[in-house]
Amino acid sequence: MRSRQRMFAAVMRLLLKCLRLGRRRRFKLVRQVEQLWHYGHLCLHSLLYNSFTNGDVVLDSLFEPIYWLVDHVTRWFGVVFVALVIGLTSSIVAIVYICLLPLILQTYTPAWICWHLAYGHWNLIMIVFHYYMAITTSPGYPPQAKDDLTGVSICRKCIAPKPARTHHCSICNRCVLKMDHHCQAAWLNNCVGHYNHRYFFSFCLFMTMGCIYCSISGWEMFRDAYTAIETYYQTPPPTFSFRQRAFHKSVVYLWVLCSSVALALGALTLWHAALITRGETSIERHINKKERQRLQKKGKVFRNPYSYGGWDNWKVFLGVDVPRHWLTRVLLPSPHLPHGTGLSWDLPPCVAEQRAPLLAI
Ligand SMILES: [Zn+2]
Ligand SMILES: [Zn+2]
Numbered sequence: 001m002r003s004r005q006r007m008f009a010a011v012m013r014l015l016l017k018c019l020r021l022g023r024r025r026r027f028k029l030v031r032q033v034e035q036l037w038h039y040g041h042l043c044l045h046s047l048l049y050n051s052f053t054n055g056d057v058v059l060d061s062l063f064e065p066i067y068w069l070v071d072h073v074t075r076w077f078g079v080v081f082v083a084l085v086i087g088l089t090s091s092i093v094a095i096v097y098i099c100l101l102p103l104i105l106q107t108y109t110p111a112w113i114c115w116h117l118a119y120g121h122w123n124l125i126m127i128v129f130h131y132y133m134a135i136t137t138s139p140g141y142p143p144q145a146k147d148d149l150t151g152v153s154i155c156r157k158c159i160a161p162k163p164a165r166t167h168h169c170s171i172c173n174r175c176v177l178k179m180d181h182h183c184q185a186a187w188l189n190n191c192v193g194h195y196n197h198r199y200f201f202s203f204c205l206f207m208t209m210g211c212i213y214c215s216i217s218g219w220e221m222f223r224d225a226y227t228a229i230e231t232y233y234q235t236p237p238p239t240f241s242f243r244q245r246a247f248h249k250s251v252v253y254l255w256v257l258c259s260s261v262a263l264a265l266g267a268l269t270l271w272h273a274a275l276i277t278r279g280e281t282s283i284e285r286h287i288n289k290k291e292r293q294r295l296q297k298k299g300k301v302f303r304n305p306y307s308y309g310g311w312d313n314w315k316v317f318l319g320v321d322v323p324r325h326w327l328t329r330v331l332l333p334s335p336h337l338p339h340g341t342g343l344s345w346d347l348p349p350c351v352a353e354q355r356a357p358l359l360a361i
Helices: 002-048 055-107 110-136 197-217 219-233 242-277 282-297 310-318 325-331 349-360
Strands: 153-155 160-162 167-169 174-176 181-183 190-192
Touching: 055 110, 055 242, 110 190, 110 197, 197 219, 197 242, 197 310, 219 242, 242 282, 242 310, 310 325, 310 349
Parallel strands: none
Antiparallel strands: 153 160, 167 174, 181 190
């Protein structure tokens, strides 16, 4: 009995010892966690502390992941859209060659056949050439060496001089000479600037012309094909072969796609044509509009320093120095460079020559 009591007392003593030890360890652990928490808190504060922090900085920081996502994901959107443009255009060309051309050759008069062959191929060559040049030509960037140019302002992102008409592209993450816009979601996956602005506009123009041409010349065929498709669901159904059904559907697809693109791209082309007539880029339109309103309030009139008059603006934009250039540089594929370097904006030679007599008077 005594031995049992002694054993019980020994176990109790051991248990109490353990509890005392556990409490000590627990306190130590809590102290360590507290220290770690204070250290982490201090680290975070020292990393985030900025005497210039304000609401804008906090908002910018919160939006940083979204900017990153837009920058990185939309790059791939651009590639997908380029593939889509090439795929859709190729499908239209294939339908014209496989379905429409044999019909044209069989049923049209020789004069109409010559017209369709000549115009269709010329238009196609112009589209392919200008699209290829627009996506592969660099828009032009200011030189990296900072002594090379006399910038009119400083780019806050590049921390480098920014020549006149140059703007920073947030997608390319660099300054672009005579930047018009970054054409990503729609056609080019490239920035449109000084060196490829003409290619971009010409592509839009010839693509619109091609779509209008297909829509007008394919109207009769579309009407017949659409009427035929409507009869598919009659009872008893008409006896069209697989080839005839494929022809009907292809013609309807061609006409619907071409007329939709003609409308949408036609509107965009007209918009850019109006900007070129005024000697402005898409970005300058907003800047000039603000400036015009600001000066109007002061009773002054704003004058765009890069506009030489509607007709001359077109000649400068297209690079037409002499009359034969309308044929060689506008109506035929031409890889000629635009006037100037995009760093300074002197009067182009074709405009200067015309203005010389006026200046002499
Ligand atoms: Zn920049
Ligand atoms: Zn860009």
